[in-house]
Amino acid sequence: MADSWGPRKTVSIFFILAGVGSILMGVATLSFVASFLIRETLPADNTA
Numbered sequence: 001m002a003d004s005w006g007p008r009k010t011v012s013i014f015f016i017l018a019g020v021g022s023i024l025m026g027v028a029t030l031s032f033v034a035s036f037l038i039r040e041t042l043p044a045d046n047t048a
Helices: 007-041
Strands: none
Touching: none
16 A cells, blocks of 8 residues: 555555544543443432
8 A cells, every 4th residue: 555655645644544444432431431330320220
């Protein structure tokens, strides 16, 4: 890939992909923690 695109574009694209991946992993962790906290703090539905 570096031969056809050049080293600058290749490194830039991989850094952008790594940044997007790290942001997605951070958001996924935060959403998991948030959903866990919301489930723990809401009152239980004891209708059954």
